[in-house]
Amino acid sequence: EDPARVAEFEARIARDEFIEPKDWMPEAYRRTLVRQMSQHAHSEIVGMLPEGNWITRAPSLRRKAVLLAKVQDEGGHGLYIYAAAETLGTSREQMVDALHSGKAKYSTIFNYPTLTWADIGAIGWLVDGAAIMNQVPLQRASYGPYARAMVRICKEESFHQRQGFEIMMGLAAGTAAQKRMAQDALNRWWWPSLMMFGPPDDNSPNSAQSMRWRIKRETNDELRQKFVDVTVPQAEAIGLTIPDPDLTWNEARGAYDFGAIDWDEFYAVVRGEGPTAKERLKARNDAWNEGAWVREAATAHAAKRARKAEA
Ligand code: ACO
Numbered sequence: 001e002d003p004a005r006v007a008e009f010e011a012r013i014a015r016d017e018f019i020e021p022k023d024w025m026p027e028a029y030r031r032t033l034v035r036q037m038s039q040h041a042h043s044e045i046v047g048m049l050p051e052g053n054w055i056t057r058a059p060s061l062r063r064k065a066v067l068l069a070k071v072q073d074e075g076g077h078g079l080y081i082y083a084a085a086e087t088l089g090t091s092r093e094q095m096v097d098a099l100h101s102g103k104a105k106y107s108t109i110f111n112y113p114t115l116t117w118a119d120i121g122a123i124g125w126l127v128d129g130a131a132i133m134n135q136v137p138l139q140r141a142s143y144g145p146y147a148r149a150m151v152r153i154c155k156e157e158s159f160h161q162r163q164g165f166e167i168m169m170g171l172a173a174g175t176a177a178q179k180r181m182a183q184d185a186l187n188r189w190w191w192p193s194l195m196m197f198g199p200p201d202d203n204s205p206n207s208a209q210s211m212r213w214r215i216k217r218e219t220n221d222e223l224r225q226k227f228v229d230v231t232v233p234q235a236e237a238i239g240l241t242i243p244d245p246d247l248t249w250n251e252a253r254g255a256y257d258f259g260a261i262d263w264d265e266f267y268a269v270v271r272g273e274g275p276t277a278k279e280r281l282k283a284r285n286d287a288w289n290e291g292a293w294v295r296e297a298a299t300a301h302a303a304k305r306a307r308k309a310e311a
Pocket of ligand 1: 041047106109131196199
């Protein structure tokens, strides 16, 4: 690559300018964006599955309407991010194909089962809470289309987080059985939520370069720590207990110390060995195959309209 162009690119990054689709960019920058953005889009789409599973079983019409809207939002987020990734020269087909064939990564968190209604609360509260923590700094990612997609996504995610917390608040203040259900969901979702932020900084191969390119503005560990610090008081406020005996407030750091994350579990789930990994991929593939007639009909309709417009 031409050193003068590289230098100009680096200078633009240093000035905090957005890089736009038609601007020159190093191939490695393009590749890392396609990697991260496609994984991110896949996560939004696969993330519809564990919650979609509960739409028919939501305990009231209000809860059903809210959950339906929330799951639909996640689908929209996936589409914005796929569209933003397409501006880098990759196609939707390539990305979707990589997901369906099991080659592409998506967030580990969506490979865990949703066993009770309280899991829907825990997902909104913790999983969407973690997603916001990670996505707020991405609004300032150096690639313009990615950063702009994040603005609306973050607004919607904050509703999602609150709907989840509201479910947990209701259950935690309910009968003894409801409170137990909420605590059980927190017990099962807490550690996987901490894993969402990715491997620790000293074991995160992409972080240093992504930070230099200002794609990532904060490291995996920094964001994980922030998430713990805001979430612990929320659990206390509704009388639930974070399942970590080592969790203690560290006065000197002004932050919580927390116990060791099971990184073996994380890497196993990244490798596709998560409890519901096969089920998720099968659901995506089935949806794609069963939706073929819709795509064909839409394509035929568009062609007919184009012919009419010409005539
Ligand atoms: N689940 C699956 N894979 C992960 C996870 C995770 N929770 N965390 C890290 N990885 C993967 C990375 O994708 C990377 O794999 P690759 O090199 O084959 O692409 C590898 O583990 C090493 O990790 P890092 O070097 O730390 O990778 P990176 O710098 O990309 O950081 C992170 C990972 C923080 C997830 C980053 O990609 C990111 O911020 N992505 C955008 C947010 C996102 O994808 N959120 C999805 C869940 S939220 C939601 O959908 C509601």
